[in-house]
Amino acid sequence: MYSEKVMDHFANPRNVGEIENANAVGQVGNAKCGDIMKIYMDIEDDKIKDVKFKTFGCGAAIATSSMATEMVKGKTVKEALELTNKAVMEALDGLPPEKVHCSVLAEEAIHSAIDDYYKRSGISLGVEHNCSGCCADCSKKNI
Amino acid sequence: MKSVYLDNNATTYMKKEVVDAMLPYLYENFGNASSKFYQIGREAEQAVASFREKIADILGAKPNEIYFTGSGCEADNWAIKGIADAYRNKGNHIITSQIEHHAVLSACEFLEKHGFEVTYLPVDEYGIVNPIDVEKAITDKTILISIMTANNEIGAIEPICEISEIAKKHKIIFHTDAVQAIGHMRVNVNELGVDMLSLSGHKFHGPKGIGVLYIRNGIRISNLIHGGGQERGKRAATENVAAMAGIAKALEIATNDLDENIKKLTEKRDRLIKGISEKIPYCRLNGPVGDNRLCNNVNFSFKYIEGESILMLLDMKGVAASSGSACASGSLDPSHVLLAIGLPHEIAHGSLRLSVGDDTTDEDIDYVLEVLPPIIERLRMMSPLYEEVIRNS
Structure with missing residues (x-):
């Protein structure tokens, strides 16, 4: 069901962990839906020097977190903000339809961390980062 | 690499004796059990009768109460929808539980769209249905109670005997999905006191694509598949003799041991x-x-x-x-x-x-x-x- 790249990033996830004294931390998703992604970044001069993640979720959630962190590492904040879920999916050679929301969550997690960085610098992106409405329960009750 | 299969609630391997029992009906005897005017047809017919008898004997039923189906899901669907249709003039209420297999739950949800009312009973923290809740849920419109013998996910064995007493007292038909129970506990329709019971071959080392619905004599049920006269005209389809041989053999082994x-x-x-x-x-x-x-x-x-x-x-x-x-x-x-x-x-x-x-x-x-x-x-x-x-x- 998963591509070889997804399996590789699931089995050998890149950038797992926390960054002590990170100056950007973002968390999206919720436990009820079955996936949470937390991204830590060390940003210097608007450049993402280091990035780490922690994810509670399925194989695709872990693989997309791993790939997304790989894709933004070393990039400028602006470049990272251009990361789309589509790009993450393409880099993983695709995801099953029911797992597309994992890539959305990965995009949101990156954006959420950068949003936090801006907030700390007194700038707000003005974007709300919540659960992407992945599960029926969420979309129904709009939690 | 070591290989360990620990998903026997999903399906089981077929035992060699089961495959051996099936092979003659795949190779030498391919006859249609409904074609009785020549030898291999008659042999197939007799074989089907003997498999039905064996299954009836093991479950404590009569042979004419055993109906072969294409799966456990089919048996559950037929039990629920067939009774609902046959007794709709008597009432439109069905009682089941929240932890049934989707074969039962989805069939009930389908009936809800067609004018039936369904009570989905809660269970306790271990997944057990309280018989008192069953009795409380009964109304004068209740035509069917369906509670599984044992749950496929968490293994909870339900108090079927107590519930069947209640069903009898209120003269309501009681169906149980015993798909997970066979081979793992004693299953006898009279001891359980049920009117209908579903089985699936592949859960106890038999073949896939074959199930059984036991229907106690005297219960009316609408026909499932219209066509030929197979399964007493209730479920038309040329008999899958090999699969019937397989499920009968698997049931025999499961019960003996x-x-x-x-x-x-x-x-x-x-x-x-x-x-x-x-x-x-x-x-x-x-x-x-x-x-x-x-x-x-x-x-x-x-x-x-x-x-x-x-x-x-x-x-x-x-x-x-x-x-x-x-x-x-x-x-x-x-x-x-x-x-x-x-x-x-x-x-x-x-x-x-x-x-x-x-x-x-x-x-x-x-x-x-x-x-x-x-x-x-x-x-x-x-x-x-x-x-x-x-x-x-």
């Missing part, structure tokens, strides 16, 4: 439960303990992690298992059974079902107890939910 099999499976089940409980912190056994639990079922929730990831890492170690997480089920919500026993969504997402079989060895159990704890630990170390636990410990 029942006591010994229960003892062996229970030992393996309890070793797994004990080992996991001792080796892995923050876990919870889902379903009952002891005799109220299917002898081959183990179901744990591991806090702070998600089930599909556990399955994928177990698969990399050669272990086949299943999970009630939303991701693993391909649906959006975690298992309805785990939610019904009161688990919060996040705990339900982290569930793992391991179901042992008669080919599960002590080495297999040791192997799982060796590879599972590091898998759980590895996923927890990746989980943001576990950070606080580490910080506080």
Whole structure:
């Protein structure tokens, strides 16, 4: 069901962990839906020097977190903000339809961390980062 | 790599004796059991009659109360929809439970769209239906009660005898889905007191694509498949003689070795439960303990992690298992059974079902107890939910 790249990033996830004294931390998703992604970044001069993640979720959630962190590492904040879920999916050679929301969550997690960085610098992106409405329960009750 | 199959609640391997019993009807005798005017047709007809008789005999039924179907799902669907249709002039209310197999639940939901009312009874924290709740739910419109003999996810064995007493007292038809029970506990329609009972061949080392619905004489049921006169005109289709041979043989073996099999499976089940409980912190056994639990079922929730990831890492170690997480089920919500026993969504997402079989060895159990704890630990170390636990410990 998963591509070889997804399996590789699931089995050998890149950038797992926390960054002590990170100056950007973002968390999206919720436990009820079955996936949470937390991204830590060390940003210097608007450049993402280091990035780490922690994810509670399925194989695709872990693989997309791993790939997304790989894709933004070393990039400028602006470049990272251009990361789309589509790009993450393409880099993983695709995801099953029911797992597309994992890539959305990965995009949101990156954006959420950068949003936090801006907030700390007194700038707000003005974007709300919540659960992407992945599960029926969420979309129904709009939690 | 070592290969350990621990998903016997999903399906089982076919025993050699079962395959041997089927082969003659795939090779030498391909006759149509409804073509009685020549030898191989008659032989097929006689064979079908003998398989029906054998199954009836084992279940404590009469041969004309045994109907072959294409699966356990089909048997459940037919029982629910066939009774609803046949008795709709009498009433439109059905009682079932929240932890039934989707074959029952989805059939009930279908009927709700067609004017029927369905009560989905809650269960206790172990997944057991309270017979008092069944009696309370009965109205003068109730035409059918359907409660499973044993649950496929958490192994809860339901109080079928008590519920059948209530059904009898109120003269309501009682169906039970015994798909998981066969081979794991004694199943006799008279002892259970049920009017209808569903079986599925592949859950007890028989072939896939064959099931049985027992329908007690005197119960009216609408025909399922219209066509020829097979299955007393109720379920038309040329008899799948080989599959019938297979399910009859599998049932015979499952029943002959029942006591010994229960003892062996229970030992393996309890070793797994004990080992996991001792080796892995923050876990919870889902379903009952002891005799109220299917002898081959183990179901744990591991806090702070998600089930599909556990399955994928177990698969990399050669272990086949299943999970009630939303991701693993391909649906959006975690298992309805785990939610019904009161688990919060996040705990339900982290569930793992391991179901042992008669080919599960002590080495297999040791192997799982060796590879599972590091898998759980590895996923927890990746989980943001576990950070606080580490910080506080």
